Each structure stands twice: as structure tokens, then as C-alpha cells.
Amino acid sequence: MSTKIKMLVPLVEMDGDEMTRIIWAKIKEILINPYVELNTEYYDLGLKYRDETNDQVTVDAAEAIKKYGVGVKCATITPNADRVKEYNLKKMWKSPNGTIRAILDGTVFRTPIIVNNIKPFVRTWNKPITIARHAYGDVYKNVEYRVQEAGKAELVFTSKSGNITRQTIQDFEGSGVLMGMHNLDESIKSFARACFNYALDLKQDLWFSSKDTISKIYDHTFKDIFQEIYDKEYKSKFEDAKIEYFYTLVDDAVSRIIRSEGGMVWACKNYDGDVMSDMVATAFGSLAMMTSVLVSPEGYYEYEAAHGTVQRHYYNHLKGMETSTNSMATIFAWTGALKKRGELDGIKELVEFADKLEKASIKTIEENCMTKDLAQLVESNEVKVVNTENFLWEIKKRLDEML
Structure with a gap:
């Protein structure tokens, strides 16, 4: 393309963790920046920075989506006890997705990316x-308590007018666990x-x-x-x-x-x-072959990869080993966000570009060129298995033909 597509309003860009963070940067470098004058407001939702900011960065990112209307999010770590130790965290921070969803409310729509050879x-x-x-709500906004001794657990509601209702949840005779939703x-x-x-x-x-x-x-x-x-x-x-x-x-x-x-x-x-x-x-077929968008009642949109941070591949990557990680869900998070930004701002070229990038990605797999996870599922003996970065270059080849 001779001139890059200009964006009028920024996208809220939320970077993530581990292998998906590596892929995130590569997608921008190979498949977006050469064609689009990318305009984003950047938030680092990597676990280290969330810990440094006491998770304030996650709240700020959600508020930015309210301001600009569209966000795109990389996969992030929701820490468990092992991660607290590994990253030397101040505490076991909540799921960033849970925090963002609670602030934006709304509904997450997830649909598989269909390719005809799987x-x-x-x-x-x-x-x-x-x-x-x-x-x-539900378990993502719960309150939990570890019961260590005998006692009575109650559900108590105190109304604004001062009325109190209480119900017994359980008379504990020993240790146990409680959750309120x-x-x-x-x-x-x-x-x-x-x-x-x-x-x-x-x-x-x-x-x-x-x-x-x-x-x-x-x-x-x-x-x-x-x-x-x-x-x-x-x-x-x-x-x-x-x-x-x-x-x-x-x-x-x-x-x-x-x-x-x-x-x-x-x-x-x-x-x-x-x-x-x-x-x-x-x-x-695969968790990496799923689109995911949060649609809020006010008309805010947050596009994300609906899978984890691919920890095992990341550790291999750190050792200098070659990885073959599927980037489809992350690509489609970007295309979904760019398309929506284009629709909202009346930039037809941006919508068309995102459409073509999706078609080029699907075409790459349908022409039997794919990452290792899909090669095991495809109905063909003639499969070209490529590594993480080369998969993106293969998509770029087809995208350039379309453009």
C-alpha cells in the first residue's frame, strides 16, 4: 500500500504476558504497522506492571475504553500461588478480564473461527x-472465607432503611470454606x-x-x-x-x-x-481459533484473545528454542477492534483492511500452512508446519496479494 490508513480516534491497547506478549508485538510489526498509521493509547497489563501499580493500570485501561469506545486486549496471567512466588508479587491480584468486565459490564460473545480443512x-x-x-458478578466478584474453626456462617442483608434479614448458611463443626456471590x-x-x-x-x-x-x-x-x-x-x-x-x-x-x-x-x-x-x-478445533468481544450496554467494545498466555511455549522461547504458537485469536482481536473503530469513525479503508487480514489468515490455514497445534487436526497429509513468526509472514504474503 502506498499510503498508510490513518486512524482518527485511538484504540485502547492492552498488552499482556508471556508468549502472547511476544506475538502481540510481532502482529503489530508484520501485519498492522506497514499498512495502518496505528493510533493507540497503550496500557501495560503485564503482571509485573500490574503489581507495580497495585492493579490500578487495569482500572485505568477499562476507564479508557469508556472514553474511546473500543479496546483490544492481549492474553494476561491471572496469578495463582505459584505465580505469586514466580513473580514475587505483593498479592494474588484478581483476573484483569474480571476487573475490566466488572467496570464495563455487558456480555462476552465468543465464536469459533471456522476453516474448511479442520x-x-x-x-x-x-x-x-x-x-x-x-x-x-457471580464467582468473578465473589467474597471468600476460609473457615478454620467451629461456628455459624450467616447471610446477612442490612437494608438502607435499617431492616436486617439473616439466614444461616451452615453451622460449621470444623474447618471449611465459604463463598458469597x-x-x-x-x-x-x-x-x-x-x-x-x-x-x-x-x-x-x-x-x-x-x-x-x-x-x-x-x-x-x-x-x-x-x-x-x-x-x-x-x-x-x-x-x-x-x-x-x-x-x-x-x-x-x-x-x-x-x-x-x-x-x-x-x-x-x-x-x-x-x-x-x-x-x-x-x-x-482449538482455543486459539475463537473470537471474543465484550459488548457493554453503553456501546463499548473490548476485543481479546480468549485463551491463556501459552506459558510452556514462552519458557521454550526464553531458552532460545523455536516455538510454533497459534496467533489466530490475537490477530482476530486486532481485526475486530480495527473494524469496529473503522465502523464507528466512518473509515471504510480500515474496515476493508481488517476484513482482508482475516481472509488472508484463514486462507493461509486453508492452504495447509499452519502452526503445530492445527497441523495435528487438519485433514491433509501435505501440511506445511511453520514457526510462530513465519506463520505471520505467510499471512502477510497472502495479505499483500489481496491488497
Whole structure:
């Protein structure tokens, strides 16, 4: 391209950890900077810097997304006890994704990236399945307590007017563990509307599942709010679009999804969505072949790679060993964000560029050139396995042909 595409408004760029951080820099260097005058407001969400800033950088990044409307995020480490030791952290910081989602609220939509030479492990699936994951509350905003001795645990609510209700959770006779979770009606309503709108956009059925037979108040509230909003605001729209909405128990949903041909939006509460999106991604081929976008009720968008930081490859990389790490989800996080920025700012060239980069990435794999993880899944004997960086150069070759 003779002149680079100019951006009017910055993207919020959130760098990450380990192997995905290496890939992040390479994607910009090889696939974006030569074509786009990249305009970003940069936040380092690497674990060391989160620790230095007492995680304030994560909060600042989320607030910046509110300001500019679109963010793109690299995979980050959510520390466990081993990571606290490894990185000598001040404390076990919470999931950056959880923090950002809590600030932005909204719904995470995850859809597999389909390539024609990798067939899903579930034989009947011939259409992508989108997981719509609620992005607020539940176990990601929980309060936990390790019980060390006998005693009574209670759920106590003190209202603004001073009324107090208390219920016994458990009379502990010895040690144990406690967890308190919450959600908000307003957030559940936003979640429901986001799911209904997304299903209408895709013209696909919407399924919602939870466990209201066991959780007769918590999960039942989700079910009731979805039904109420559907009946009042979406029923006729769904009928006109010839698609349907229905509720089913999460265990029933799992068995029906596995027997289906795919092609639906499956709405899940926060933790369910975390687990089910990994199941769907893996069954379609790979966690690295999944798009992920958080859509907030105010119209903020955060695109991310929906997998981990590829720790094992990173340690090999540090030893100077060659790695073959799949960068598709990270590429699609960038293309999703650039496309949305282009749409919002009326920059047609940016949207077209992002589209072509996606097509070039898919074409590379469909022409049997790929990273090691996919080579084991592809239905061909003639596969060219490339390393992490060469995969990006192969995409660039095809992108240049398209441009």
C-alpha cells in the first residue's frame, strides 16, 4: 500500500504476558504497522506492571475504553500461588478480564473461527456456535472465607432503611470454606438485551440456560428477567425474523448442543460461559481459533484473545528454542477492534483492511500452512508446519496479494 490508513480516534491497547506478549508485538510489526498509521493509547497489563501499580493500570485501561469506545486486549496471567512466588508479587491480584468486565459490564460473545480443512470433533456440527457469556458478578466478584474453626456462617442483608434479614448458611463443626456471590437486576437486563440483539443480528435462535431447579432464587431471577424482556420487547421481532428464544436447564442444553448441527447463540451465566466457551472452542478445533468481544450496554467494545498466555511455549522461547504458537485469536482481536473503530469513525479503508487480514489468515490455514497445534487436526497429509513468526509472514504474503 502506498499510503498508510490513518486512524482518527485511538484504540485502547492492552498488552499482556508471556508468549502472547511476544506475538502481540510481532502482529503489530508484520501485519498492522506497514499498512495502518496505528493510533493507540497503550496500557501495560503485564503482571509485573500490574503489581507495580497495585492493579490500578487495569482500572485505568477499562476507564479508557469508556472514553474511546473500543479496546483490544492481549492474553494476561491471572496469578495463582505459584505465580505469586514466580513473580514475587505483593498479592494474588484478581483476573484483569474480571476487573475490566466488572467496570464495563455487558456480555462476552465468543465464536469459533471456522476453516474448511479442520472438521469439528462433534460430527454433527456444521455451523458455528456463539457463546454469549454474562460479564458481571457471580464467582468473578465473589467474597471468600476460609473457615478454620467451629461456628455459624450467616447471610446477612442490612437494608438502607435499617431492616436486617439473616439466614444461616451452615453451622460449621470444623474447618471449611465459604463463598458469597451477587448479581444486579440492571446487569442481567443488559445481558438479556445484548443476547436478544445479537441473535437478531445473526438471525439465529437464542438459547439461555441456567440451573433454576436448584438455585430457586439466584438462577431463577435470570430466567424470569430474560422471559419478561423477551415477552415485552422481542417476541414479535423474533417471530418476524423466524427465529426462536427458549430457556432450558444447563445440563439439558449441553446434551442438546452436542446433538445439534450448531448455528445458535447460547447464552450462559458468567462461570458457565467461561467453561462452555472453552468446550465449544476445543470441539471446533482449538482455543486459539475463537473470537471474543465484550459488548457493554453503553456501546463499548473490548476485543481479546480468549485463551491463556501459552506459558510452556514462552519458557521454550526464553531458552532460545523455536516455538510454533497459534496467533489466530490475537490477530482476530486486532481485526475486530480495527473494524469496529473503522465502523464507528466512518473509515471504510480500515474496515476493508481488517476484513482482508482475516481472509488472508484463514486462507493461509486453508492452504495447509499452519502452526503445530492445527497441523495435528487438519485433514491433509501435505501440511506445511511453520514457526510462530513465519506463520505471520505467510499471512502477510497472502495479505499483500489481496491488497
